Amino acid sequence: MLKLDKLTRRFGDNLAVDNANLDIPDGQMVGIIGRSGAGKSTLLRLLNRLIDPSDGQILFGDADIARLKGKELRAWRSDCAMIFQQFNLVGRLDVITNVMTGRLYDLPAWRAMAQVFTPRERAFAIQALDRLGMAHTALQRAETLSGGQQQRVAIARALAQEPKILLADEPIASLDPMNAKIVMDALRSINREDGITVICNLHTLDTARDYCDRIIGMQDGRIVFDGTPDLLTTQMAREIYGAEAHEAFNEAATSTSLGASSAPVRASA
Amino acid sequence: MTYTPMMGGSAGASGGAPDDAVATFERHRIELRATKRVWNILALVIFAICLGLSVWVSRFYPERLADGIPRIFEYFATIMPDLQWDALFAGRTEDGSAVPGSLTYWYTDFWTYLTLIFETVLMAITATLLGTAVAFVLSFPAAANLAPNTWVYIVSRRFLEICRGIPEILLALVFVFMIGIGPLAGVIAIAIHTAGALGKLFSEVNENASSRPIEGITAVGGTWADKMAYAVVPQVAPNFFSYAMLRFEINVRASSIIGFVGAGGIGQELNRVISFYSDDRVLAVLILVVLTVTVIDLMSERIRLGYIGRENFA
Amino acid sequence: MSIAAISAVSDSQIAAVRAAHPGAFATPAATIRRWAPLAIAIIYIIGSMWYFDFGRLFDSSERVLRLLRSFVVWRDMDTWSYSQIYVGIAQTLAMAFLGTLLGTMGALFVGFLAARNVMPVRVVRQIVRRILDILRGIDQLVWGLVFVRAVGLGPLAGVLAIFVSDLGTLSKLYSEAIENIDRKQVEGVRATGAGQIGIIRYGYIPQVLPVFISQSLYFLESNTRSATILGIVGAGGIGMIIIERFRASLYDQVAFVVLNVLILIFAIDWLSKRVRLWAIGEKHDA
Known part of the structure; x- marks a missing residue:
């Protein structure tokens, strides 16, 4: 159970996240929507503590995540995997090493520095890659892969962390529709099969409707909608997206066709 | 037909306006030229003052120059070897002495020189390795985007600046006094300077490293050292390597002259032959030094391009 | 799964x-x-x-301490001949200025001789280039030592050393700049019927002058730095004062002079950075 209590982040005079209160039960797949600059990204980065909150609490179990420091903070980051819009892989390292960086928190310092990994860690990394259908690229440099492939490697790295929560910051915004579907399917299967909480920033409304159990709408740093996809009316969505509604709905139109084709997969899940 | 009269007409009829325009333009032009001329004259005066002061302070007078130039040519004549074609490749005679005019005679001390050149190259390699190691370690705290905190950043940055600021040969002078004559003083002096020079370059490379992989490693729970080892080093390693090789080329030159203050290598011999003899030995050593430096440059370029590939060299 | x-x-x-x-x-x-x-x-x-017998580094701690102490403890400061020290610094600056100036003037001439598009005679070009390679291959300090032997101790040898090594490097850089110019402008001047000198004056010089000036300014900076050590071989300037005081075991004075040299070097770095920024800014305005 992840609980945000009056979470606030200021950048100068600007309130990027304004008094956010949320309860996210374990195993939920949550989509956060809103136009660019609404504070979605800041909220996710606050959860992973890539940014420090100005005010408020993040509670996970009994621990106040907002106050963690040093080793405990790193432990939390290792429990709370993050996927980025630009993948944030190390381009010049090979794919398997990129995945094994997901184990860094558990590695003794000398092994981390000397880049010595055990056969068990290597096998685990290959299994994680295999799950994303990327095991055949294990020895390639990450920078030689396409965007969609890199995002799958990034998900494998997240899996290697054995996370409790998976945060995804616009995971498909840089991908073509085909790869976007592969990535979203992978995130949902991780959510359904491993019971990992997935919190995902999405720009397009339709993807959120298709994949998420629950949708949170943000506007100017405030949470303005929180509910199941069927509660999100077109009127409400237009309000959330404001001037960008046209764009968001247009993209939604293109991904609707993909959503339809993904229906059988969902049935099997 | 209509064109010329119109020109004449407008000038004659409404006299004032165009004349004013021309006059304004002329006035502006004169003003502009005047300011430009003032600046030019000022620059010239400053230049002349600098020149005059320099000539006076360094006593660079024409008559001294006129005295000196013939002596330069005389000197270069004395260091030329007296080679004779018929004896050029003659070996040593039975009693072990070389025939005047032969290469053997010119390079009597060839093996001494070669040993010293070997020592010079060793000095350069050792100093480059040691200096690069220090520069590598300090380049992370000395990069503005990577330093864990401001204090570490300032301290490591200043330290590198001081290492770089002191000329190697001054350092060598001090080390020769402290630990005695010999190559060790030279190695340490060059290593310190290398640490400073490479540390600055390395930290600039680090500052240009992409922040995305760093964010990625932060997000998996990596320590500061993890971030450096996994996210920064792979990005910067090729640049570090080529900078270190370039520095090695510079260090070969440095170690060939650092012996002037007694810090080992061929420079010590070069200093000795130049200071005590005015004969062909000077040229013999000079040729060997130039040859060594050239060969090392070519080899190092080979290695550099072979390792990182031509397209990556930037 | x-x-x-x-x-x-x-x-x-x-x-x-x-x-x-x-x-x-x-x-x-x-x-x-x-x-x-x-x-x-x-x-x-x-x-x-x-x-290299690194162990000696640790055997010499007593000497190191003595040296460090005399570096830090400055005695009889009123007897130090400050005028000599600051004349030495002025001499260093003067040597760098004159050496760079002479080197630039020489390179203006030699650079054209070594440029493929100006000097069509291959043999001349190759000979000039090989001589330049030799001038560059020998370190400035070695030139200093050689000129001290030739013309005696003092700044004259230093100026000549800077001149010779600058001639080698600047000529090469200049000739490269000349080879990289825009041909059309040269042809334009040639079309007016200008002679070879006229072509160089109006076709080449306007294009290469900014590059020449910036390179010479850069060399002025680096020469000021290297001129501080030329005196170690007797070629004038502050280095000569350092080595004199060092030989006379006046380590406190050495420390003082070295401190001055360091300040000078940092000041030059700062100044030349400023000048370069200013020059770039000027170009932006134009």
């Missing part, structure tokens, strides 16, 4: 993955290949520490 926790990965699973992806696992050969460079470097360093 949810994956197991890492602790639950069984040995048979590891074996299966290893069989499918042998390249992903560390083999002895790969391990050796990875660690070999580091191992060689460490062995080399240990070997060279023995060769």
Whole structure:
């Protein structure tokens, strides 16, 4: 159970996240929507503590995540995997090493520095890659892969962390529709099969409707909608997206066709 | 037909306006030229003052120059070897002495020189390795985007600046006094300077490293050292390597002259032959030094391009 | 197909993955290949520490302390001949200025001789280039030593040393700048019927002058730095004062002079950075 209590982040005079209160039960797949600059990204980065909150609490179990420091903070980051819009892989390292960086928190310092990994860690990394259908690229440099492939490697790295929560910051915004579907399917299967909480920033409304159990709408740093996809009316969505509604709905139109084709997969899940 | 009269007409009829325009333009032009001329004259005066002061302070007078130039040519004549074609490749005679005019005679001390050149190259390699190691370690705290905190950043940055600021040969002078004559003083002096020079370059490379992989490693729970080892080093390693090789080329030159203050290598011999003899030995050593430096440059370029590939060299 | 926790990965699973992806696992050969460079470097360093007798570094602590003490404790400061020291610094600046100026003037001429598009005679060009290679190949300090032998101790030798090594480097840089110019402008001047001198004056000079000036300014900066040490071989300037005081065991004065040299070097760095920024800004305005 992840609980945000009056979470606030200021950048100068600007309130990027304004008094956010949320309860996210374990195993939920949550989509956060809103136009660019609404504070979605800041909220996710606050959860992973890539940014420090100005005010408020993040509670996970009994621990106040907002106050963690040093080793405990790193432990939390290792429990709370993050996927980025630009993948944030190390381009010049090979794919398997990129995945094994997901184990860094558990590695003794000398092994981390000397880049010595055990056969068990290597096998685990290959299994994680295999799950994303990327095991055949294990020895390639990450920078030689396409965007969609890199995002799958990034998900494998997240899996290697054995996370409790998976945060995804616009995971498909840089991908073509085909790869976007592969990535979203992978995130949902991780959510359904491993019971990992997935919190995902999405720009397009339709993807959120298709994949998420629950949708949170943000506007100017405030949470303005929180509910199941069927509660999100077109009127409400237009309000959330404001001037960008046209764009968001247009993209939604293109991904609707993909959503339809993904229906059988969902049935099997 | 209509064109010329119109020109004449407008000038004659409404006299004032165009004349004013021309006059304004002329006035502006004169003003502009005047300011430009003032600046030019000022620059010239400053230049002349600098020149005059320099000539006076360094006593660079024409008559001294006129005295000196013939002596330069005389000197270069004395260091030329007296080679004779018929004896050029003659070996040593039975009693072990070389025939005047032969290469053997010119390079009597060839093996001494070669040993010293070997020592010079060793000095350069050792100093480059040691200096690069220090520069590598300090380049992370000395990069503005990577330093864990401001204090570490300032301290490591200043330290590198001081290492770089002191000329190697001054350092060598001090080390020769402290630990005695010999190559060790030279190695340490060059290593310190290398640490400073490479540390600055390395930290600039680090500052240009992409922040995305760093964010990625932060997000998996990596320590500061993890971030450096996994996210920064792979990005910067090729640049570090080529900078270190370039520095090695510079260090070969440095170690060939650092012996002037007694810090080992061929420079010590070069200093000795130049200071005590005015004969062909000077040229013999000079040729060997130039040859060594050239060969090392070519080899190092080979290695550099072979390792990182031509397209990556930037 | 949810994956197991890492602790639950069984040995048979590891074996299966290893069989499918042998390249992903560390083999002895790969391990050796990875660690070999580091191992060689460490062995080399240990070997060279023995060769260069690094142990002496620790035997000399008493001398080091004595030297450091005399560096820090400055005695009889009123008897130091400050005028001599500051004349030395002025001399250093003067040597750099004159050497760079002469080198620039020489390179203006030689640079054209070494440029492919100006000097069509291949033999002349090649001879000039080889001579320049030799001038560059010999270090400035060696030139200093040679000129001290030729013209005696003092700044004249230093000026000549800076001149000769600058001539080698600047001529090469200038000739490269000349070779990289825009041909059309030269042809434009040629079309007016200008002679060879006229072509150089109006076709080449306007294009290459900014490059020449910026390179010479850069050399003025680096020469000021290197002129501080030319005196160590007797070629005038502040270096000569350093080595004199050092030989006379006046270490406190050495420390004072070196401190002045460092301030001078940092000041030059700062100043030339400023000048360069200013020059770039000027270009932006134009």
